[in-house]
Each structure stands twice: as C-alpha cells, then as structure tokens.
Amino acid sequence: MPPTALIDTTQHSPQAGPESVVAGLSLVERTLRLARVCGCAQAVVVALERDLEAVQRIVAAHRYAFAIQISVSPTTDAADIRQAALSVFEAPAASFVWLHSSAIYDRGHVKACIRDATPDGPDCICDADPIATDDDARQAAARLWAGCRKPEDGIVSRHLNRHISLAISRAIAHTAITPNHISIVTFTLGIVAAVFAAWGDYTGFLIGALLYQINSVVDGVDGELARVKYEFSLLGEWLDTLSDDFSDLFFYIGLGVGAWRTVPIDIFGIDARLWLVLGGVAALAKLLSMALYYRWLIAHKRGDLLAFQWSFETEAGTEPGVLDRVLHYVRYLFRKDFIVFASMILAILGLLPWFLVLFAVGNLIVFISVAVQQLGQSSGR
DSSP states (O other): OOOEEEEEOTTOOSSSOTTOEETTEEHHHHHHHHHHHTTOSEEEEEEETTTHHHHHHHHHHTTOTTEEEEEEOTTOOHHHHHHHHHTTOSSOOSOEEEEETTBOOOHHHHHHHHHHOOTTSOOEEOOOOBOOSHHHHHHHHHHHHHTTOOTTOOHHIIIIIHHHHHHHHHHHTTSSOOHHHHHHHHHHHHHHHHHHHHHOHHHHHHHHHHHHHHHHHHHHHHHHHHHHHTOOOHHHHHHHHHHHHHHHHHHHHHHHHHHHHHOOOOBTTBOTHHHHHHHHHHHHHHHHHHHHHHHHHHHTTOOOGGGSOOTTOOOTTOOOOHHHHHHHHHGGGGSHHHHHHHHHHHHHTTOGGGHHHHHHHHHHHHHHHHHHHHHHHHHTO
C-alpha cells in the first residue's frame, strides 16, 4: 500500500512561515509536492490554529485533493500530533512518512527512507536542516539550483548553456510556467530554426544556427524547473525527448534544403543535390535511431533519454575497456550541446552547410551503434 505522508507545519519560525517561498514554491507546497513525487498516495497536514487558514489556502489553491488538514495547539507534542493524524482515517495507517514543512529535504533521501520502511514498522522520519531565517532560505534555494547541474552535462552545457538556463529558470520559477510549457517553446524554436536554415544564404543559415543554439540553452530549463519544483511526469519526459529529437530532425532537413537552394557545388560532377542527400541521410538515420530507442523507452515505461544506456557506457562495477575509455571522452564532441554550438560558429564563418557531412556520418554511426546494441540485448535474452 502506498505510504501516507504526515506533513507537520507546526515548527516554522516567525521569519520562515508556511507561506515563505523558496525557489518558486511556498514551504508547505514544496513539502506536499515532495510527498507526491516520492510516492505518498495521501497526506495529513497538521497546522497550528493560527496557521490553519494559510495552510488551507495553499492546499486549496493547488488542488491537492489527497491532503487532509487538521489543527493542533502550540503545546501539542509529537505523540499527540501523530494520534490526531491517525484519527482522520477509518482504517488508520500503520505508519507515516513524517515530513516537516519547515525544512527542505533531499528527494533521493526521502525516497530511500520510504523504500527502507516496513508497513508495520515505525514512522519514516527523514532528516533535514530547518529553514529558520531568510539566509537559510537563500542557501537552500542555492542548493536546489546547484543540484540541477548534472555530471553528464557536455562541455558547452557545463561552461555556458547551464549558466544561462539556470538564470532563466530562477527568473520564472515564481510564475505559472511549467516544464511542459518550456518543451513547447523549445520545439517552436527548433521549427523556426529549421525554416531559416531552409531559407539559406548566409543570413538564413546564421539566424537558423543562432536559434538552434538558443533552443539548446532553453532546453535545459524544463528539466531544471521539474527538479526544483517537483514537476516530474512521464508526459513531461516524452515532451522533452520529442522536442529535442524533432528539432534536430527538422534542422537537418532544413539545412539540406537551404544548402541545395543557395550553395552551388561542382565536385567531380556532383552538384548541389548532394546537400539534399546529406540532409536526407542525417534525417533518416536520426529517425531510425529514434524508433529504436523509443521502443526501449516505451518497454521500460520511461520517456527520458538519460535513462537509456548507450553502447559506450559501461555498467556500474564493470571495468571499461580501452575503446570504452576513448569513447567516454570523445563522446563530448558528439553531444548535442557541442554540435549545436559548433554549428553556430560555422554559420558565423559561413561554413555551416559543410557540417551536414558530420550530421550524416554521425547519425549513421549512432544508428548502427543503437541497432547493434539492441540486437545484442535481444540475442542475450
């Protein structure tokens, strides 16, 4: 049976009350969302009588139908709070996941605490540092945003894109903008970038490449908002993945068309139709790769490509070979953040169409790698 969260809002300091906001969410709403994403099917929210109206307003404003609110006095101790929480159920929960809204928890720690708990065992009480002052709140927000930096970030993402995307995320965290909204924005940017690339000439290629780079930067915002505001969903994972992949697909096609229209070549009798071939090969190889790893994602009920283990990645505890080590470092040159940034630099230099050669060859290699990997996994069953 899914666990029940007991959210204790009685420990707030005067400086950091239940409605105090950290990284776009009030402390009470943050704890409610955390309980939900960690698997709690229902919650009991315990509040002091003086705070009950504010707590009810927070719960009602965000339609947390699974939350039940009860009030207690300032002198009520932990045992009485627990008893009051148990009293709201006809068939009392055997144990609670006890969370204080006056603290900000590590999501992984809470999930591990819940995983290790037993149905008939003691309450799952998670540890966290309380938010008592404005300075505590600022430090907690800084930790939340810092947690958005991922070890798998590429070179350009780590040193450029992530700095810009985090600034955007911080600026909009207090608004109603969701990660899914951002995925729609990035997809729109990808389409417009492809249109300008198809227009061709120096101006079209430059604007298309600049929009492609902006798309790459903004693409980080949806994941950052999801992590910091606990807005995870399978739909969101798929929107992000589809937005990324189809932005790339359309850009390859657009660049091939634009180069065919405006960049004449005559090499050993080969004319401008070469650009169409290269764009088509890049797009087709990308589409075939998408079909293979989408099949894997659907089978594993995931939508995030970070869940997919590529053939050059070794499993934990496995000693990587020489080729694995080489690919581990070379792969940063084939990550989207690096390729998109390189596309922008080549567009500035007036050389962007020639990047179609790398797009075509690179996507063919990825397709072959994924296909071999999938065949190997199928034969190993």
